[in-house]
Amino acid sequence: MNTAPPSVLFVCVHNAGRSQMAAAFLTHLTEGRIQVRSAGSAPADAVNPAVVEAMKEAGIDITAEIPKVLTVEAVQASDVVITMGCGDACPYFPGKRYLDWQLTDPAGQGIDAVRPIRDEIETRIRALISELSIP
Template sequence: MSPSAVPSVLFVCVHNAGRSQMAAAFLTHLGAGRVQVRSAGSAPADAVNGAVVEAMAEVGIDISAETPKVLTVEAVLSSDVVITMGCGDACPYFPGKRYLDWKLADPAGQGVAAVRPIRDAIERRIRALLTDLAPDPAVPEREG
């Protein structure tokens, strides 16, 4: 990645219906065009988790139109950073890529009350990632 290039991040989890969707939404929202964002799953679900959609709406981010996507080799190859969240051995590894593995609880089957702390942990990690990838002092702190 050259210093002037826009960094590209791929978030991967098994179903692409919870953690990776929240992470992609936060990075898209907070990155404001400074980062190219993708998300995918090794075994995508039919729809994004409803409790995840509700939890994100509580912080002003609408992901109701998002759909789970299948993980492809092309998506990994075209990303500078690949962040995995419990996809295990299904995630392809390519030398030269930066990989991060975020240990986060799985929101599958959980209600919105259980999803909120996962959402908040993801937001904190995204803010730190943004500082590392594309620092911008104009990124506001979320209140509450």
């Protein structure tokens, strides 16, 4: 029986908003007891400043995060792959568990538009933690 904690990969187009928030919440709420990755099919130059600000309000500092390009290796190394609007750009591998979260893209949005996206992501992350039975 495999007792290693599951690894989760969050993927969106720019890796500058949704996937960064999701990865930060999962890392924070599990206190690092799970391997978390995030990537983008076409990464931006930097994380959306409104996303950084919204996460600061939630007590999580992601100022040091940088968007990363999605690699085949990252998908292969993950047990669960959660996509957020990257469509066909996300590679598919049999045997992986895929979830697609339909979330508003915070790109170009101000803090007032980002807060409800952040809160929706936190709700989904808490449900995921429960579902994966991560203490």
